[in-house]
Amino acid sequence: MKHSNISVFIPHIGCKNRCSFCNQHVISGAQHAPSPQEVDRLLREALAVHRGDPLKTEIAFFGGSFTAVPRAYRAALLQTAQHYLEEFGLKGIRISTRPDAITPEILSELKGYRVTAIELGAQSMDDSVLEMNHRGHTARQVRAAAQMIRREKFELGLQMMVGLYGATAASDIASAQELADLHPDTVRIYPTVILPGTELEKRYRAGEYPVMPMEEAVDLCAKLLRLFEDRSIPVIKLGLHASEQVAREMVAGIYHPAFRELCESRVYREQAVSVRVPKMLSKITLQVNPTELSKMIGQKRGNILWLEKHWGRSVRVTGNPALKKYEIQVAEE
Structure with missing residues (x-):
């Protein structure tokens, strides 16, 4: 049975600045920070x-920067x-927070x-991209926070984002x-979606921020997926959570309700091309x-x-239970 979360969203509270892409109301659907009673x-x-299996279930405080909220409220x-x-x-x-909101004292409190789990919103390891999107922290702070968390x-x-303002495919791959290299237990990859009321929306409408085409995003995220999985790092989320509200209110960006499957399908296509036929x-x-x-x-x-166009021959696919994920075999006729 898979890991599962009982999620509680804490929108905006704890965030000392407004990132270029952020509109927590649209992402989480939450209007306000919930009280302990709620x-x-x-x-x-x-x-x-x-x-779900209780031993694989965590209560998860997501949305804002949990370790940056007022201590009494957090407690x-x-x-x-x-x-x-x-x-x-x-x-x-499980909690999510900012890299610059981790200290030894806070980790002791959380214990x-x-x-049991702390997710850091790194978003990028390119300092220029972090600055252009008003993240308010550096790649060095990501590394320091990750090391503290692992040590304890x-x-x-x-968590990383793909296609941020100022980022390129090369910088996203370098960030991944x-x-x-920080040896995380899990990773989440979020392609950028432009939400209303954000700085990215203003830049997009002004022609300053071209959106990465879906085909390019799928190709890039497929590469990132393999990069992490080849190092035995589970990608537990790929793409923004499928939501009617996001689909309805988004301005533009990389969003598909089955985005992960598109990326895994792309991995299979690339694997097939490398098979000797x-x-x-x-x-x-x-197979x-x-x-x-x-x-x-x-x-x-x-x-x-x-593939039929690539090879100039008809192609069919059958199952072979002896094969692992991403393994492809050409059946003998």
Whole structure:
């Protein structure tokens, strides 16, 4: 059974500045920071219907910079969660925060409340990109915070964004390599979506910020996915959470409700191209693990059509349970 979160969103509170891309109301749907009483009710209702493995379930405080909120409010929320950790035997608490809001004192406090995982919103490891998007921290602070978190034995999660203002495919790949070098336990990759009321919207409408085309974004994120997975770093999220509100209110950007599948499908296409195909075959049969058939075929048979054009021969795909994820084998006719 997979890991699961019981998520509580804390929009904006704790953020000392406004990043170029941020509109937490649209992203989370939350209007205000919840009170401890509201969090108590949310957790009670969510856990009453939760069917996940308790030992793989965490209460997650997402949205804002949790370690930068007023200490009394932070303590009240963490205290509210304690009862549910005990009653339901949950794994612990997961939080997200800014790299410059991590100190030894804060980590000691979090340990006392059974926080098990800390996700850092790094977004980029290019200082010029961080500055242009008003992140208010540096790549050096990301490295320092990550090292502190690992030293204190928390699970380390890192979050990066793709296609930010001022970024390039090369700088995003370089950022991913630097983040991988920090040995995170998990990674989230978020392609940039332009939301209303943000600085990115103003730049986009002024013609100062061209949006990365979807095809390029899929190609880039497929490369990042392999970069992390090849180093045994799970990418637990790829693409902004599928949301009717985001789809309705977004101005432009890289958004698709099945973005991860598009990227994994692209990985399969690139893998297929690298497979040795005997010239004498008039029809090519590719084998993949049965659970991966749809990704190999691609949405609207996109991979099949592309490969048929590439090879000039008909292509079909069948399942082979002996193969691992991303492994492709040419079947003998």
